[in-house]
Amino acid sequence: MVKKELFVTGLFVGIPLLIAGCDTATNNEATNTTDSETGSGTISLVANGEAFAREEFATKNDWTINLDHVYVTLDQVKAYQSDPAFDPDQDQEITAEQEVTLLNEAKTVDLAKGNKPIKVSETQAPAGEYNALAWQIVSPEQGKTDSAMVLEGTAQKDGESIDFVLNLDQPLSYQCGEYVGDVRKGILEADGETELETTFHLDHIFGDGEAEPDDDINQNAVGFEPMAELAMNNRLEADLNTLEQELSSQEYERLMGAIKGLGHVGEGHCLETEI
């Protein structure tokens, strides 16, 4: 009786094992995309002027710039779980399954402060992939400045030093896709945290002395040379009206293009609209 059981066991256990052994084990990585898409977590919004805002840098005209303050006034910042993913080069509107307001009133931050991106807000939000961000820079009604953006610092070249304040009051609205950088941002798991970033590329205005002269960044930047020519007694304080009158039309057009193109999400581009 025992031997009969052994016979049956041998056939029923052994043959299936043999058959299973002949198949390659490649089905062990099943898709599991929805586990984290329930519950909620925290989104931290930061504003980043990158090293150009926080450290000394050389412009395309070999001016050395030290920025003491880079005031930017943010408003109406919204994060989206967009589907399809928003492409700022092709799409006009963000289509989203989930929208979360991260900032609903004007807030001025100084991008030159400290040595890392500036924290703007913290918001509880449903878990999911936040792959689009929209925000505005606006003219503040109160506070240290009345311009949407203010660049305050010192420029030096060949022994000449100019203290400058540039009031760049051009309200803008940005619609951006996913953050592009060293790490991936915007993936929010239940009870987790993630960060979203508004990034300002100041080298678009001044150029980059470390890049080649024929590099796009320098070809499209106005640099500091045209502004230096407007300085009196080693000081320049100008707003967009002054710059429009004093700069050549080509230089002013280039400056405005650079201002509009400041807003990014890391290295990811945005669709900008004048307000």
Added chain:
Amino acid sequence: MRCLWFLPVAIVFLPAVPVFAHSTVIEHRQTNAIEIRAMYDNGEPMTEAQVTVYAPDNPSDPWLKGITTEDGRFAFVPNPDMEGEWDVKVRKAGHGDFISVPVEGSQQAAQSGKNWQGGGYTTLQKILMAALGVWGFIGTALFFARNRFHQT
């Protein structure tokens, strides 16, 4: 006697023991690869740009990293069992972008992608090995059943 049931199981696992050898085996298979081409908005290819691929089941951690070719191309074979959006990030010198590539309905591709061909065994050899394995079970079973047959 109580431990005899281990015998057929042990026989099953015997062929799975790796054999150490120094021969070379080159296989091939047809797969459904995804190729991307990255370029700047002026049409210039993003040469030697950093590429990061994220699988649908883990969008936070890279599934694969690589570099684009001289003409801005990069190809990879996604795991066909992972249906969904495969996200690809391309970056170079302060420029970058994401693209999402949907992978779905891949059962057929999965099947064809699993099967490596051109390896060290011919079809005849594989059939012979399978037959020997089955015969091993039958022989083992007959061995334990022999006393019963003798009694009858």
